[in-house]
Amino acid sequence: MESLGYLLNGFETALTWTNLLYCLIGVTFGMFIGVLPGLGPTAGTALLLPLTFALEPVSAIIMLAGIYYGSMYGGTITSVLINTPGEAASLITCLDGYPLAKQGRAGAALGIAGIGSFIGGIISIIGLVLIGPFLAKQALKFGPPEFFALVILGLSLLLGLMGKSLLKGMIGALFGLSLAFVGLDQSSGIVRFGFGQIELMKGIDFISIAMGMFGLSELFLSAEASLRGKAPEPPKVTGLLPKKEEWGPSMKAIGRGSVLGFIIGLIPGTNSVIPTILSYSMEKKLSKNPSRFGKGALEGVAGPETANNSYCGGALIPLFTLGIPSSPTVAVLLGAFIMHGLTPGPTLFQKNPDLVWGIIASMFIGNAILLIMNLPMANLWARITMVPFKLLFPIIIMVTIVGTYSLNNSMFDVGAMLVFGILGYLFKKAEIPLAPIILTFVLGSLLEKTLLQSLTIFQGSFLGFFTRPISGTILVIAILSLVFSIVSSVRNKRIITEDVEM
């Protein structure tokens, strides 16, 4: 009941005209980047981050969170209409969405995806309301060893799932961690890896890395294709509701997708593609006629689309309660919190209730706006797929340059972005996953701070972590997960998901 009172206060914050406007801008931009192939939620969120400097923290995060869950809706449209996922989480939707469009049922596919996304989004936010404050209270009992163990668990799960090669995943993660060491060390006051450069004294800016690795590198990859062709015209969307007999199986798929997406979102180190794959295979297994899948089964669209939206709400729980991002986009959101002087973690619910409940309330509103945007306006969004890339990419590059420059009014940050853009492009070519780099970079200072504090408590003994029940248990799970990944990798049986959410 206490949560309900806070939530009502949150609505008071979210329903101001200013915050409604930023919520609308966020979800619209999210839809836009979801529709556009080649630009994902991580790059989109990073792109708008510098523009939020002048905003109130609550408005800024409402807008950036809107981009995150808005892009999940947008990606569906291109998957169904032109068989091209706008973002990775909608890849699985192509399997049945596009065949439905070819049968003249694009409207039904988009309709059920919109309804499922809305239900999944709302259920996961309710889960966030119910579980978030409880988890935050428990996390208040955590000390540095427990937080260190949690970070290690998140990273070990991430490494287990990311990329084709565990070796490259580990190198990537440690590379990201190394970048976090650059600059003034808070505990000793010395400048590390500054190489005499004044600009490096404050460290490498998170935005330069995120914009370079996720934004620029994606643009370079997209630019490899010919810029002279014309985009295909999408089919017209008519009849947004499924047939009478399709409602039952679709709603069951939506229910299962909601629960699945939410639970996977709670696990640090996962990404939005995993629940969609699991949901699709679950629906196929549970179906009375699995042969329909791949030829236009509506449950094959409803389940995964619900799961990826439900995942978004679940993934915010580790961020709000523990300060640990579970995916690259959530890592950018963490960067936004820090940039606005806020510290996500167990104290967030206590110290900034207006902010956190305002953001949660805005997600209810944002999902409602997205439902309206998706169902009656599907044809309008479909037209956006026709905007040629050759017109968009110079504009995006220039906005990226100015956004990065505006961080410190320095060309050094633009240069750093270019360097990380080229590195990101080459890393992708060499199949080195980028997600571990950004996650370890963001978590680097927390990891180092908690490790050093813990070692001071344990008088330098690493075994001290195993003398505390919570940190010991979490570290054992992390070690087991890593060992499992190594064994699976050796046997070539590891579940592989490529870099996603870019």
Added chain:
Amino acid sequence: MKNISVYMAVFFLLFSGVMFWESLSMSYYSEYGPGPGLLPLWVSGIIFVLSAVYLVTAFKKDIISFARVLPKGEGLVNVLVCMGSLVLFMVLVPFTGFLIGSTITLFILFSRGYKWYWSLGFSASVAFIIFWVFGVLLQVPLPVNDLGW
């Protein structure tokens, strides 16, 4: 030696080697507890070892040829133009100011897909809009010339 994995492994070896060397100059442990050199030393050391393993696998099984992954012809030119335009922007802007520098950069990018007169129109319009939104509306102190643009 047209294998991208080899170059990546060498890059990580050099990167971790430099970091390891630098870490040695920081204190590993102080009288109050662990020093600023502790974690960088360990992390760079582990990267070095993993990179060495990566280098070995790059020769044996992780062979990714340049021909397979790098674009050719028009695609390669597009990518190089994108990268080059950013360098050009950074070089030009301190002398020309934002409006001229960004118009030239945008013109080069637009001209990959449009005829020169369209490119010129698009680049001048986009540069002006971005200058107005960021410089005037959002009050970002963009780099300008003596005339204020």
